[in-house]
Amino acid sequence: MVGQVVSKARLFDDNPAVEDLLGVDAIADVVARIVGSGGLDPVTVGIHSAWGGGKSTALNLIAKDLSALGHVLVVRIDPWEFESAEDMRGTLIAQVLDMLQSRLPTVDPSKRQIVLDKLNDLRKRIAWGRVAKVLITSAVTMSPKITDLVDALTPEARTGDTDQVQQGMAGFREQFQTLMDSMDGLTRVVVLVDDLDRCLPPTIMATLESIKLFLSVKKMAFVIAADQDLIRDAVDVELRGAARGGFAKLYTEKIVQLPVTLPMLSIEQAEAYIALLLCNSGSATGDGYQGIVASSRKRRLEGKAPYVLPSQSESEPTVATLTLAASIAHGLAADVWRSPRAIKRFLNALAVREHLAILAGAELPMELLTKLYLLELRHSEAFQALARHTKTERQGFIDAWEDWAHGTDGATLPDGIKADTREWAAHPPSLKDQTDAIDRYLSVAATLKSDVRFGGAISAEQRELIELLSHPSDATRNAEVPKVLALPSDDQDIVVQGLCDQLARTRDPEPVIKALQQITDQVPRLIEPVTTALTAPAVLYALQVHHVAYLAGLPIVINALATMTDGDEDVVRAAREYLEGIEF
Secondary structure, three states, X not given: OHHHOOOOOOOOOOOOOOOOOOOOHHHHHHHHHHHHHOOOOOEEEEEEOOOOOOHHHHHHHHHHHHHOOOOEEEEEEOXXXXXXXXXXXXXXXXXXXXXXXXOHHHOOHHHHHHHHHHHHHHHHHHHOOOOHHHHHHHHOOOOOOHHHHHHHHOOOOEXXXXXXXXXXXXXXXXXXXXXXXXXXXXXXXXXXXXXXXXXXXHHHHHHHHHHHHHHOOOOEEEEEEOOHHHHHHHHHHHOOOOOOOOHHHHHHHHHOOEEEEOOOOOHHHHHHHHHXXXXXXXXXXXXXXXXXXXXXXXXXXXXXXXXXXXXXXXXXOOHHHHHHHHHHHHHOOOOOOOOHHHHHHHHHHHHHHHHHHHHOOOOOOHHHHHHHHHHHHHOHHHHHHHHHOOHHHHHHHHHHHHHHHOOOOOOOOOOOOOHHHHHHHHOOOOOXXXXXXXXXXXXXXXXXXXXXXXXXXXXXXXXXXXXXXXXXXXXXXXXXHHHHHOOOHHHHHHXXXXXXXXXXXXXXXHHHHHHHHHHHHHOHHHHHHHHHHHOOHHHHOOOOHHHHHHHOOOHHHHHHHHOOOOOXXXXXXXXXXXXXXXXX
């Protein structure tokens, strides 16, 4: 049965894109020209953006442009992958040396052994590289004599008849420069550093130092993709307060000569990006999809919004696809959620909700599903307020909400709703006369979020009833039980589920157990969910000897207590004695 369920929505991976759907190609082209031209030599470019802003995608585009040039070597480095390495600086430098060795076939045959010897000599030096802490401390002074310090820390070279080993990093940069000079046919080595802002402060500092102190020589270029603020915070932490007064900013500026910031997606760009993702998950494939992407890029460069236009046929992009893309783009917050990665995560979560709805036989129109998920995501308090109303109350609540959002005369903001929901409530589709669809969505949301209960219907009256049924006073509880018995079955389910939720939250579960026992004595169909709640490990191991007497109508619970191998001995004994006294 599960295999027959088909979700219309596609899941998107979180890998950096190799195809530009964001309009970062112009920035990538400029950076590629800067680092590939040799005008600034050496040079370090920083590509900055917040989380998920397209930095890795920009690196992919830069690598694609530069790799097509035979005289440029591209080295991809992700410090996050080898963060646990004992010597971060040595590990990073070794990666560059290994990539340089891959270019040996292009070197004049008469020079290959010389180049290989230089590479091996440099590898011997980094094998000793253990001056990390001193380098970090000294970097605070920004001393122009940093190489003198490294010389002082380096053991004297050992010499032998045929074996001369130069240890340490003293003179490393000079020897690295001679290696670069001897690499025939290579005009530039471009090191692309990704995910640096995911690393711990020591790794970030080690990477920056490797670049500035040892690798920054002629013919070398670096592109560091990272959140600039996170990098500065890491520098401040690693320098242990020495970066006061804006020093962290000065430190990073000394390393990165050309900072480039990727802009946050505009509403038009976000709409186009979502539309292209949705088209790719629909009927558009191959050359057809590439045509949509190319057309979008052309309109974006011309400044003609919207950047994606509907197809004249039944194929993508359809009007429905573009309408959905516009709803999502307008519904997401620009400051938090309007980034490429965040958009993908939103679409993935939306796809999961659609799949669960189909699986439960409660399929919803995608535009309604999207609007309700945006409410759950962006305005959680308002979503909870909607869920707390009963189905009959919900219609009037929605009517009042939308009338207020549209500025209807005399309409007021409903209780529990904030003014920042106006745009959401006014945006189509309308939720008026959609109470059945809302109920179906709430049931799906309940399976994904613990504080949204199945059916979504906990009214203020039901919440008060749950509190009174949990009261320590027997008289108070006894007065409320008849009210539960008089409720419709759906409402009984909600109250009992609310009581079951209390079991793991209260220090003394006895009042709740007593209330549940009284209710299940009168409503046997509720025995199963109550038994499930009471046999949850967190609850079962919290039960005490005197609770056993209240579980007479729940034999599965007593049996679970009697068979516990590591439970309280007195509780296990009491449960076994109770079972032995039952006549079968």
